[in-house]
Amino acid sequence: MNVDKRPVIFIILATLSILVGTLATTFIPLFVGTTTPSIANVIPYKPLELEGRDIYIREGCNNCHTQTVRPLPFETARYGSYSMLEESAIDRPHLWGSKRTGPDLAHVGRKYPAVWHTMHLKNPRSMYPDSNMPAYPWLADRNLDTRYTEKKMKVLGYPYTAADMKALQGKTEMDALVAYLLRLGKELRQ
Amino acid sequence: MPQENTYDYRAVKGFAISSLFWGVVGLLIGILISLQLVYPQLNFTSWLTYGRLRPIHTNALIYGFTIPAAFSLFFYLVQRLGRAPLAFPGLAQVTLYVFNIAIVLAALSLFAGMNTSKEYSELEWPLDIGVVVLWVMFSINIIGTIMKRREEQMYVSLWFILATVVGVAIVYIGNNLGVPVSWFKSYSIYAGANDANVQWWFGHNAVAFVFTTLPLAVFYYILPKATGAPLYSHRLSIIGFWSLVFAYLWTGAHHLVYTPLPDWIQTVAIAFSLFLIAPSWASVINGYGTMNGQWEQMRSNYLVKFIVMGITFYGLQTLQGPSQAVRAFSALIHYTDWVPGHVHMGTMGWVTMTISAGFYYMLPRIYKTELYSVKLADLHFWLVLVGQLIYSVTMWITGIRQGAMWQAVNPDGSLAYPNFIQTLTPNYPFWNMRAAGGVIFFAGFLVFVYNIAQTIRQAPQRRPS
Ligand code: HEM
Ligand code: HEM
Numbered sequence: 001m002n003v004d005k006r007p008v009i010f011i012i013l014a015t016l017s018i019l020v021g022t023l024a025t026t027f028i029p030l031f032v033g034t035t036t037p038s039i040a041n042v043i044p045y046k047p048l049e050l051e052g053r054d055i056y057i058r059e060g061c062n063n064c065h066t067q068t069v070r071p072l073p074f075e076t077a078r079y080g081s082y083s084m085l086e087e088s089a090i091d092r093p094h095l096w097g098s099k100r101t102g103p104d105l106a107h108v109g110r111k112y113p114a115v116w117h118t119m120h121l122k123n124p125r126s127m128y129p130d131s132n133m134p135a136y137p138w139l140a141d142r143n144l145d146t147r148y149t150e151k152k153m154k155v156l157g158y159p160y161t162a163a164d165m166k167a168l169q170g171k172t173e174m175d176a177l178v179a180y181l182l183r184l185g186k187e188l189r190q
Numbered sequence: 191m192p193q194e195n196t197y198d199y200r201a202v203k204g205f206a207i208s209s210l211f212w213g214v215v216g217l218l219i220g221i222l223i224s225l226q227l228v229y230p231q232l233n234f235t236s237w238l239t240y241g242r243l244r245p246i247h248t249n250a251l252i253y254g255f256t257i258p259a260a261f262s263l264f265f266y267l268v269q270r271l272g273r274a275p276l277a278f279p280g281l282a283q284v285t286l287y288v289f290n291i292a293i294v295l296a297a298l299s300l301f302a303g304m305n306t307s308k309e310y311s312e313l314e315w316p317l318d319i320g321v322v323v324l325w326v327m328f329s330i331n332i333i334g335t336i337m338k339r340r341e342e343q344m345y346v347s348l349w350f351i352l353a354t355v356v357g358v359a360i361v362y363i364g365n366n367l368g369v370p371v372s373w374f375k376s377y378s379i380y381a382g383a384n385d386a387n388v389q390w391w392f393g394h395n396a397v398a399f400v401f402t403t404l405p406l407a408v409f410y411y412i413l414p415k416a417t418g419a420p421l422y423s424h425r426l427s428i429i430g431f432w433s434l435v436f437a438y439l440w441t442g443a444h445h446l447v448y449t450p451l452p453d454w455i456q457t458v459a460i461a462f463s464l465f466l467i468a469p470s471w472a473s474v475i476n477g478y479g480t481m482n483g484q485w486e487q488m489r490s491n492y493l494v495k496f497i498v499m500g501i502t503f504y505g506l507q508t509l510q511g512p513s514q515a516v517r518a519f520s521a522l523i524h525y526t527d528w529v530p531g532h533v534h535m536g537t538m539g540w541v542t543m544t545i546s547a548g549f550y551y552m553l554p555r556i557y558k559t560e561l562y563s564v565k566l567a568d569l570h571f572w573l574v575l576v577g578q579l580i581y582s583v584t585m586w587i588t589g590i591r592q593g594a595m596w597q598a599v600n601p602d603g604s605l606a607y608p609n610f611i612q613t614l615t616p617n618y619p620f621w622n623m624r625a626a627g628g629v630i631f632f633a634g635f636l637v638f639v640y641n642i643a644q645t646i647r648q649a650p651q652r653r654p655s
Pocket of ligand 1: 063098099101217218220221223224244247248251252255256309527529530533534537538541542624625627628629631632
């Protein structure tokens with residue numbers, strides 16, 4: 001049988017070839033414990049932190065920052081303990097990143113207070129004159145859009161209280177982003 | 191055999207022009223972001239910040255330049271290789287209009303910051319649906335025309351076209367499954383490590399089906415046509431094809447070396463990455479074998495220059511890629527500028543050169559004319575070659591330098607460059623050189639566009655005898 005004379009059979013065979021590796025390396029892992037850890041120990045996102053995370057995504061911070069520390073000595077010396085599966089277990093999407101134009105942020109929440117982040121985001125060059133990170137001063141002028149917050153929490157299945165929702169009132173986009181940054185590295189219950 | 195005039199080339203022409211247009215846009219943004227990395231004051235306002243522009247650069251060149259180039263060249267190839275007219279020419283016209291509307295909306299939505307954060311899958315869900323609909327319309331025409339063909343045997347190019355049609359559909363849909371919360375926002379259905387694993391299964395197979403099988407389909411057609419020599423080995427192309435489409439899907443996790451993703455998935459990916467050298471080089475060997483006794487044409491034939499230089503960069507790319515997958519080397523270059531050096535040898539060298547050869551061969555033929563200027567084609571070749579080499583070489587150097595600085599420790603075990611900024615600023619001179627390389631490449635691309643535009647404009651007066 002000459003498959004190159006039979007397009008339908010050819011398409012079926014090509015599809016099957018593509019599906020073998022797909023099933024083995026991406027589909028099966030979805031259902032095994034080693035890639036899907038228990039989330040019992042993970043502290044869910046607060047609504048404000050979640051909104052901050054969405055601003056991180058909107059601004060594309062992940063184009064310059066990774067959020068995963070490799071288990072290599074020079075790396076843990078710089079960024080602290082190496083990343084564990086649990087730490088990102090509830091993240092949809094993940095934000096591990098692929099390029100470190102700036103430093104890794106997996107544990108940055110342990111490093112600075114809120115006011116440092118606000119100043120840095122308003123103008124990174126006030127801290128490091130040679131930094132190439134964009135300045136985000138306008139985040140402090142924009143009120144947080146909370147129209148979809150509750151729906152987001154529900155879709156992601158994160159628990160929240162009325163007080164959590166109330167805490168969103170009067171917050172700016174800067175407040176939300178900083179709240180998110182402060183959480184990084186504190187995902188797990190001690 | 192159908193007469194030449196029963197072939198339908200309207201969509202072929204439309205997509206070629208769209209491709210060149212969005213190519214110019216994507217390259218201009220590439221130059222801007224390369225400069226922003228050294229001159230942050232170029233982040234003029236929120237929608238022009240680096241974080242929003244980088245995805246526009248990649249999306250414009252993948253979905254705005256490479257994909258419509260495929261629509262154009264594939265609609266041509268299926269007609270020529272099947273000796274049958276396009277199955278649904280009206281549908282092809284609709285595809286062209288919907289495509290350009292979708293790209294405009296895609297650009298606007300990315301400027302506005304609507305993105306999923308997943309690399310090369312940044313578009314939000316309504317546009318994802320648009321992409322899928324476009325792909326279905328395109329596939330109907332490709333498969334429909336192949337079904338109606340009069341040439342029983344499907345030539346190698348048609349295999350690669352079919353692999354592209356199937357492969358892009360599977361990986362694009364697989365990675366973009368999400369739950370919408372509004373028209374402009376959705377969340378991935380996968381979480382954490384699984385999301386990363388699916389993302390890079392997609393990411394690497396975007397490379398497989400957009401940056402590999404797509405240009406290979408063009409390569410296998412143009413090479414014998416341009417040289418006038420028969421393909422070196424049909425058997426080699428059969429083995430190469432099937433092992434390539436089988437092996438690529440296993441390798442995604444080489445993007446996740448040393449992440450929390452379980453080791454076995456990483457190790458399988460690394461092993462298959464090394465194996466991939468064989469099917470990749472099957473095409474390179476086929477290229478060089480075909481050139482046997484023809485090498486003189488590298489000087490005299492501009493089409494041969496593009497196609498052979500392109501496959502050479504593909505050969506280098508598929509040796510470099512597997513070595514990057516190895517843990518020891520990954521530890522040094524992962525997350526550094528080495529990787530953009532790798533990426534742009536592939537995209538600026540292999541992909542763009544091959545598409546250029548395809549357009550140079552095809553467009554004069556469908557406009558029934560001759561190329562406006564071979565001299566300009568040569569100039570185009572040298573500019574893009576030099577521009578790309580400057581880009582890749584500078585990034586490899588600074589990537590290794592930065593990787594080494596991250597690793598450097600004092601005798602007492604403490605970091606030699608504890609402050610990240612110490613490892614960042616030495617990039618600046620290299621990033622400036624990269625921007626210069628980009629400008630040279632862009633100049634070459636403009637020469638290309640001008641040459642094509644003049645060819646089309648003067649077609650009515652310049653019918654070949
Ligand atoms: C004028 C020429 C070009 C310039 C100046 C340029 C510049 C850039 C820059 C500055 C980046 C970001 C690198 C980083 O993260 O540090 C980038 C990424 C990228 N570019 Fe280009 N580019 C050019 C041409 C192209 C072409 C022709 C293509 C594809 C056909 C392309 C595809 C990509 C892709 C896929 C990435 C993402 C790489 C990654 O994630 O590592 N670029 N480019
Ligand atoms: C045998 C074939 C290949 C293998 C095994 C391979 C391997 C790799 C590896 C290991 C990386 C990740 C580097 C890192 O982040 O540390 C990578 C990145 C990349 N490669 Fe290749 N490569 C191959 C061929 C190609 C080709 C032909 C292209 C065409 C342009 C290409 C385009 C890319 C792109 C766009 C990325 C960047 C992804 C990102 O981080 O955003 N690769 N490749």
